[in-house]
Amino acid sequence: MDKLSGVEVFVQTALAESFVGAGRTLGLTPSAVSKSISRLEERVGVRLFQRSTRSVKLTSEGQVFLERCQRIMVEIDSAENELSAMSDEPRGRLKIGLPLAGGLPLPVISAFMQAYPDIELDLDITDRVSDVIDEGLDVVIRGGELNDSRLMSKRLGAFRLHLVAAPAYLADRGEPTKAAELTNHACLHYRYPSTGRLEPWPLRRSRTAAGELALPMTMVVSSLEALLYLAQAGRGITCLPDFAIKEALAAGRLKTVLDRHMTRSTVFWILWPSSKQMTPKVRAFVDFAVERFKVGLVD
Structure with a gap:
């Protein structure tokens, strides 16, 4: 069991x-994590990580070991899912990947727990695209395009971005009537958080006579x-999903411009590995999410 525990700590690190x-x-x-890694390195006889004050990076030997350990996990x-499938009752630990979506999935999670x-829940809430299979996740909620044929999917609903x-x-600075006027506003x-990439504003016309429209970078923040x-x-104009602003719009605290x-809508999907038998706990969560997730969306 100590060996297995060390492998799990290694993979998560x-x-x-x-x-x-x-x-x-x-x-x-x-x-405790550092000591577990040190014991594992001593046992296998190679250094698995290059350590610095800010992060730890896999060595070439560590990369090879990671691939094997992920397959083991x-x-x-x-094996646990096969045992769980022998029971008709949904039970056991369910690993779920969730997006950073302004708290949108959390009411669904809370209601599902009740x-x-x-069913014990293990949540991975992140903006990065989780690899469902390699990371051992049972099910993932994701927004955007699907491109992994190893996954089964169901549509949960769509949302749009608004300025x-x-x-x-707006009363003080004036309300923009065309995209080019955004250059005179605080944006x-x-x-x-995981990539450092900025969320583009999906404007239908994003070019000016001088070329691509360059929006002011008044503030950049990694929190919806x-x-x-x-x-x-x-403090300015921002671009947010409709589900995050619906209460502020209804109360008159915000106004769309x-x-x-604006173009483009994005779809939320729920995904799970097609290679795994659909256990009662996965089936229960998929059905529950399909029924409940749309309550938090605008449409």
């Missing part, structure tokens, strides 16, 4: 590239909640 991140996932202190999960108390600002801000942008707060405080100039 490799994925998080951090003792702190691995410890947060496993419920261990960073010191997947096989263990499969409906299925025998919004506080009425007081608040969202940055994806922070953008929502700052926009309501009158340039609606006719």
